[in-house]
Amino acid sequence: MQRRHFLTRMWQAGGVLIAGAAAWTSLDFLRPGEPTGFGGxxxxxxxxxxxxxxxxxxxxxxxxxxxxxxxxxxxxxxxxxxxxxxxxxxxxxxxxxxxxxxxxxxxxxxxxxxxxxxxxxxxxxxxxxxxxxxxxxxxxxxxxxxxxxxxxxxxxxxxxxxxxx
Ligand code: FES
The missing domain is CATH 2.102.10.10 (Rieske [2Fe-2S] iron-sulphur domain)
Structure with a gap:
């Protein structure tokens, strides 16, 4: 039971990390005036x-x-x-x-x-x-x-x- 609980927590933590990384990347693209590569x-x-x-x-x-x-x-x-x-x-x-x-x-x-x-x-x-x-x-x-x-x-x-x- 405790192991299942631990795994559930780990999945939740992973999801939060992925969502955070996605939001960070999106903000990076949308930030005005920042230098980007070709296409920006x-x-x-x-x-x-x-x-x-x-x-x-x-x-x-x-x-x-x-x-x-x-x-x-x-x-x-x-x-x-x-x-x-x-x-x-x-x-x-x-x-x-x-x-x-x-x-x-x-x-x-x-x-x-x-x-x-x-x-x-x-x-x-x-x-x-x-x-x-x-x-x-x-x-x-x-x-x-x-x-x-x-x-x-x-x-x-x-x-x-x-x-x-
Ligand atoms: S002359 Fe430049 S691609 Fe044909």
Missing amino acids: KVRALPPEAVPETGIVEVPAARGYLVRINGEVRALSQKCTHLGCRVPFCESSGQFECPCHGTNFNRAGEYRAGPAPRGMDQFPTEIGDDGLIYIDTGSTIEGPAPGGESIDEPPTGPSCTEETHG
């Missing part, structure tokens, strides 16, 4: 750490931070053609998709290839801690081809021209 707000850098030239990769956001005409933009790495990851080519100074050869300038604007538009962007905000937060839960559609806001032609050899001419 990703904490990045202070704005002044984003250089005037080049790019900063933010792996947790699956994206890049760039400064274009003084303004910081967060670009999605996902190609607007068929979704391949688009790396930045240091030698050309352009984003070059290795899958089918679409090129984007450093601002993420379309230059050439089969993609229908420029690179998509994520909204950003400055948190109370002074850091950039990238909202990877929503996407701003990349600009239509035609017109570049920066005058940065390729600075050197392409990283993909051997496979895509």
